[in-house]
Amino acid sequence: MGTVRFVHCADLHLDTPFRGLSDVAPEVGEALNKATFQSWDNIVDLAIREQVDFIVIAGDVYDSSDRTLRAQFRFRDGLKRLAERGIPSFVAFGNHDPLSGWSNTLDWPESVHAFGAGAVDSCPVIRDGLAVATVHGISYPKEAVTENLSRRFDRPETSLPSVAVLHANVGGDTAHLPYAPTTVEELSSRGFTYWALGHVHAHRILRADAPVIVYPGCSQSRQPNETGAKGCCLVTLADGMLPEVRFVPTDVVRFHQGAVDVSRCDSIDAARRAVIANCRSAADEADGRPLVARLSLTGRTDVHRQLARAGAVPELAADLREELLTLEPWIWLERLALDTRGAYDLDVQRQRQDFVGDIISIYDGLLARGPAELEQLREEIESDLSSWGGRRYLEPLPPGAVRELAEEAMRQTLDLVIAED
């Protein structure tokens, strides 16, 4: 059959807002707004540059809830560029862009095949008049698809390399919605050469042996916890050889999270230098991309009480932002959290026979509670919110959040009540 090369991408989320950020600088906001489009342009450029035989997009091109026509037009423009160079595109739609969300009036290039939602479509990839591979896929008819769509994929009746395109949660990834749930085993049993998956935003190769099962991850991070490189996969299928999967970063802004140990810092200025060093190190790894950094200051330190002073960390963060933003490429310090401890010995304090000893004992008891009890505590406290109209905007706290809050409250309390030596 020769060699077949294609680009596998997913979760472009074009023209969708970045999440988890607030009060970003205008230039940063502008760069972030353009980032998903530029990432898509990078994928198209890659396909053209590598002269691939085709490209598959495994869902979530954009968010239907945040749908903008601009996203669809920009997506179509990329597909047109591919079509003009004879590169066919195969698009399966996922939970964020189910078929019900597409505009019917947009004209798609003829070489674009959008998989339907009724059944798995199978399309040959023609090169020089001959079929060199087949691509199979199915789209979400609506957002929430709980059916295991992989079962609709019949074993391909061809000896050509076969690529199955599906937007699915494989293996019950709890960080993502459980749509089209399936398993590696089930996918492995369908007889395809390559499973081009979408849905999970981190690049993962679930199975490196035939059949190869791959999540390319999202093409561009859109929230602080999506750290590291984001991009697509350049796949080469050849006779008698395992598929070659090469991850190619396409992101234009990279996200970074980290803890800055300031236990050896004896001044706020030293802590400041530690943060800058951390950011510079992350920027070096970003390969020339702008960086959005979320950092926390950690460690038992003498400057804890200075840092814990009201307004100290926001002031430090503002100062750092001003400096980091002037770097080329820029770094946006999205958040600087304080997670340091005072120099006092908590165990010693715990032995005190006074109010301080009592309050540590209260916190110890609180933190000794199980998740359910902590959840109960949260519910008790939030009973004040029960009649508040804005309650609907509150998101469920992630697991362990109440404990984190209790620990933070304890540190804050002890910072107040324990006298400095």
Place this chain on the structure above:
Amino acid sequence: MRLREIQVWGFGTFADTRVRGFASGLNVLHGPNEFGKTTLLEFVRRVLFGFPAKRGDINLYPNIRGGRYGGQLVCEMRDGRMLTVSRTTGKSGGALSVEDEHGAALAQDAFYAALGNASSDLYQNLFSVGLTQLYDDNPLTLPEVKDRLYGAGLGLGEVSVTKLKETFSDAAEKLFRPRGSTQRMNVIAGNLSQLERKIRERAAQLARYDESARERERLAAESERLRQQQRELQAGQRTLASRKSLYPTFAGLRAAEQELADLGVVPDIPDETMQDLAQRRQSVASLEERLKETQVRLGAKQAESASLAFDPALLQHEKEIKALSRSLAQYRDARRDLPLLSRDQDEAMAQVQRSIGALGTGWTDERVRSFNLTAEQGDALHRRQDALQARERAAQKAVDRLDDYRVQTRASRARPGLPTLYRAVGLAVLGLGVAGCVYFARNGQALPAILSGVASALGLVVALSLGSASGPLRDRAVEELEQDRKEAERLLEEERSAWAAFVQSLGFAPSLSPDAVAGQLQALRALQVSLREVDERGARISNMKNVVETTGGLFAAVASALAEPVPAADIAAGIETMDARLDSAQDLRTRSEAVRGEIEQLEGRVAPLKTDLAAARSEFETLLAEYGASSFEEFVTLHRRSARARQLRSDIAKSRLAIQAAAGVGESFDAFLASLESTNPEELAARLSGIEEELATVEGRLSGVNQRIGGLDAELSELASSEQLLAWETEAEELRQQLRDAHRDWLRARIGLRAVEQAVARYETTRQPAVIREAQESFSRVTGGRFTTLLNPVGSGDLRVRDASGNERAVPGELSRGTLEQLYLAMRLGLIAQYEQNAEPLPVIMDDILVNFDDERGPLAVRALAEFANDRQVIVMTCHDATRRLYLDAGARELVVEKNTTLL
């Protein structure tokens, strides 16, 4: 710190006052009302913590007695140091000075730090208490007291439980309140709600994109259909509008054609020909006019010429008349002056004859006229006169000298004489002078002659003088002077003879003296003048006579030649008449000559004009005949018809062109004309109005459709490219993130608050502070065991008491005044004990606090105070002697107040 001495320099009623006798433990100061106990209490407080600024009705305790304001406290510190604390007037509470026993100054901050940084309020509330404060002020309500009360026992350092709780509760309150509008979570949620509504609206617009796109396609088709209909209607409108607009042209065409037919055959007379004929006619008329005018002017000139007649003889004697006219004035002068001049002439001649006769015989008119004295003769005459006169003066002088000498000789006969030599010189001078005088007199030189005479006189004087000195010399001088006189007379005679001869040679008588000669000469000259005047006047008279005669002759000759007689009686008037007639004749002659010239010119014009007129008439008539007209008026009529026919043909051509421009040529033109033949303007207007209405309707619909298309295009473009939705989404995401953060902050604050509250509750039940315990014991003791328990929730100023029966009472509402004062006293004692654990004990001053204590509790309170004073200095003040004795019985030491003493 213990007070050892108080020195009041000046404060209220106190001046130069010392209080001494202080000891550790209990001290009592007894004094009646108005003694100044409260003043002393206030003095201690203010020296320690400052003089207050003036505000409200606060008592500033002004220095009534005058002198230095303020004072000092001598204090013994717990470490044994003796400090002198003084304060006087100054800024910020007055100038404070603290010195130890060695005179070393202690910094103000160090001093207050030693006092435990107690504030003025704290000191006033706990340590220096009067009755009013004891009753009115629950010491626990003072925040500083509360924090200090629990701070130590709680182990909280500088932070209080209240502050701790406020930290969390304030944080939570700032983040959220159920019905709040300014709290962060409330604000974010409100903003989010608004933003989501906008996003939903925009999302709904996006959902309409496909529908809008289809609507746009449908409208585009409708627009095209309407545009086609519009084009057809516009074509019909143009046709009808064309017919309507050309109908008048068409009607004009037909009318012109008909009129042209009615005109029949008409020769074509160009306008130029008409103009040519008119010009020829005008030329004939003009020539006729000019000929007539010339002939009239000729007749008039001929008549004028006939009227211009004059006497030719005047012109023939023009020269004579002009000569007469010129001499007229001379003639008149002669006639007027001649008689007068003749009379004057006669008189002058008679006078001349008389004057000649006076000259003497021999003088005639001719001799007088011819007498002439030449210049040489004149000069010689003068010289002769001078010489003669000189001779006469010399002779006289010689006589005078001789006479003078003879007189002098007689007067000076005794005077000695001069030397002979000098006399000889005098005589020599005399001789030379005489010789000179004679010589110059002869030559007519008067001045040298006079000088010579003078010299001779001098010589004579000298000679005489010398001669007087000598007799012989004197005689000789007389002789010489006599000789001189003779010589002079001789010379005079010679000169007289010469004069007579000279005068005679001039024609005068030789006997005439020089003066007589001069008189005759003058008379001769006057006569010569008169004779010349006579001669001149005679010439003039002769001339005048000649003028009169000549003019009269010429006048008579001319007058006789004139046709019209001239009056001869007055020749001068006749000359004037003659001259006037000559001027008139000359003028007539000039005018007659000019008229004759004009007549000749006019006569020369008449013939050519007649020739030109004949030629012009010929040309005019030739042109008339050319177009068959017999008269100019007939020609004009023919020309008018010709011009009308031409105009009609032009109008027809223009109308056809105008119609062809709109309808085309050939068959379409014919069809257009045919269509107009079958209609009329009213019908055309009605049809046009109808089609215009229809067109307006279509265009209105088309405009609406196009506007809708434009709106849809804008909408679709906006939807396809707008970044607004992303901006809103981003903003919403930011708000959600802010809400997440605020939610976490709020939960954290609430968790913290809950933990603190739980810790406080636990502390209250398990770790009641020592101060409460001590106060409880004091209170129980003072009340004789009536009350057993004191309760105080942590961080609050609320108190409750429990009696021996277990009943609780609220404070202060459920306690009597005395009991309440006992409770507050107990509380203060406990608080002071608590305070002293971390700071320098301060002297406690209490002013008559036992007033409301009964006979049982009063002694109990004194005993409690005495026990309390075991570990510190307590100063009690009272105006009651019984109370004083109670204190003294309890071991109190009495203080001594020395007023008006001498203070260092």
